[in-house]
Amino acid sequence: MRVPILKQHSYLIASIQSALTDDDLLQLRDDLVAQIGRFRSRGAIVDVTALDVMDSFAVRTLRGVAHMIRLRGAQTVIVGIQPEVAFSMVQLGLTLEEVATALDLEEGLAYLDDQPKSNGRHGE
């Protein structure tokens, strides 16, 4: 299932709707990284509220997304990691270091708004 990516002002929002296969995740990565350049977005939010499992592949892929987007001059926030998912991630040893996280979409947007805008992109 392809993850829909919405453009809101200078941000992209990828809202995962259901369990994703590895291929879906790689597709999401490619789509997001391509669109961040096309729309000259300042930031991307990946909403994982609907994910009931974040295994090493999912975490590795999302970390890759964040790094690639940073290389393209924008920021990434992962939002909506559920309590049970967070708990099993840390037991597995996956802490998503160096990647910003926030409680939900609203918090993710607030986080991006707080970031300095001096990265050469257009504001709106």
Added chain:
Amino acid sequence: MANDMQVGISTSADIVTARQRGRELASELGFSGSDLTVLATAISEVARNIIEHAKEGEVILEPTHNGSKQGILIIASDRGPGIPDVDRALQDGYSSGKGLGLGLPGAKRLMDEFKVVSEVGKGTTVTMKKWVR
């Protein structure tokens, strides 16, 4: 038992199927909350290990018990190239595939019992158990 389940693993969609079945069975067996997520994650890791190293195999899910303790037994097996050094493969940070080096050692940390039997050229079988708390 009617609760037994076998899931063939050959595509990444099968990984999702295996962990969803595992979660359903675990829920019927009385696992709850974060344990369900932990189990689903462990199943995901061993199923992916099959695809990355052997291309195909299967995951068997069944109830188990030890005295009055109820639990779930998960067996992931393949006829792939096998792992030359199992102990090393279970160390954190070791990875022969595209993994983060967390696949098998990670799954091991999530489970109560974990055993890998592997023979080079013949295949690998991961057997793991978790008990209801």
Added chain:
Amino acid sequence: MAKQEEATFIQSAAESPTALLRELVAHLRQNRTQLREEWARRITEAGLLTAMSREEVFAEATTVYDNYVAVLETGSVEALEAYARDLSERIIPRGVETHEVLGIVLLLRDVLARSLFKKYQSDIALLNRVLDAYEPAANRIANTVGVSFVQERERVIRQQQEAIRELSTPVLQVRARLLILPIIGVIDPQRARQLTEQLLRGIRSNRAKVVVIDITGVPAVDATIANHLVQAVDASRLMGATVIVTGLSSSIAQTLVTIGVDLAKMKTVGDLQGGIEEAERLLGYKVSRVGEAPAQEETG
């Protein structure tokens, strides 16, 4: 002589255990009022069920009596079992003990046996056969009631343990988006796991952004528990919340350094008050005394 033997034979055919039990049931029904009163009197005499009023004892005694007779009649203990569990649920909170419950059932067994003895005492052989039919049924009843009571008690105890464990570490919201988790007492892996789960659920339901975990009341921390603490910090961050740990004793600090916990990940502040102040700063609160507020603005 031969004729008498034949009569005995016919009599014993009619006296199969089922037939005897049927006769027994009729006897117990006929003398219900008197036997029930006798039983209630013996309960009071023996000083059992003192937590209950005389009327309550009599009412329960009546129900138990009728259930008792029903078991003798049908051989099925299911209804009695359900009633015994229900009764236990009602009387356990009032402090009724296991020996009292067993005591009253054994008393009823005694009252009924005495009445059978009285009725059949002229024919010892028949009395023996009646008691042979009665005993197994009576034992089964005593067993059912006793086991139901104990099971119910165990369930209540388990429930209370769970409740105590939950209560032992409340997740408190002190301000919007700020949670405090004061941990008191020894932490074992199970409690550590439960604490983390409670904390993570608390973060979601309170939309917390900062959490202060105070471990002033924790006597010691070993490597396993330290790792659980680090996991709680990491998992909270995955949910977008910052954790501040306060009240690390010097010995715990030593342990953490010795086992090589990555302290860079953990924000620590000396005491709970300092932790809350730091949390408020992170959340953008400015705390000042009412009288001092304007002065601060002038200097700032």
